[in-house]
Amino acid sequence: MRALLQRVSEAAVRVDGEVVGQIDAGLLVLVGIEEADTIEDIDWLARKLVNLRVFNDEQGVMNRSVLDVGGGVLAVSQFTLHASCRKGNRPSYSRAAKGAVSEPMYQQFCRTVGQLLDRPVAQGRFGADMKVSLVNDGPVTIWLDSKQPE
Template sequence: MRAILQRVDEASVTVDGKVIGSIDKGLLILLAVGHFDLLDDVHWMVRKIINLRIFPNENDVPHYSLEDISGSILVVPQFTLYADSSRGRRPSYFDAAKPEQAKKMFDELVMILENCNSITVQIGKFQSHMKVYSCNDGPVTLILDSKDR
């Protein structure tokens, strides 16, 4: 499972001209599921997302986690994080999970995040063309891969 986390002051996702999710201070997460991912990868990713101390204290030092600040999350599915562009001019996506498996894992991750009392969760639309807007804070951008633990 791969994710790009961006610390944001605000972010939103639009489908067919309609805003379907928006957040204020928190994390914009672009998330991809690999065909080899298991439920253990979902749980690892959730723990990382909510516990990484990347929000600044009064001295502008990263000290607080998303849970500490009762922040928000906008999770956007993005299978292209598994692109392999090492050969030719057109990327392949063989390592990305099939849509049915990816949706199941995506939904599981979202459900676990929604059960965190202090966190608000919004989501993008699976298998849709989306427009994602964000106002990055920092900028702080992290790349997580559950296979790198």
């Protein structure tokens, strides 16, 4: 399971011109799921996400988590995070889980993050053509992969 998270001062997802998810300050999280992912991957990624210290404290040091600062989380499903570009110039998405597998896992990820935060997670719309807008704060952009926990 992979996630690309960005610390934002605001973010929103639109589908057909309608805002379907938005947050003020917090984390925009693009989430990619592969066939081999399990509930353990969801739990690891959710816990890492809510506890990752990427928000500034009073001294301007990144020492606070989204949980600490009461920030929002906007999760957007993103199968292209599992693109392989090893051969040729057209990415292969064969590692990305099909919708029947990835949608329930994405929903479980959002529920798990929401439970850890004790507040709902804003979401994009799974499988839709989404327009994502954000104001990256910092910028702070971090890559997480449950198969390579660093």
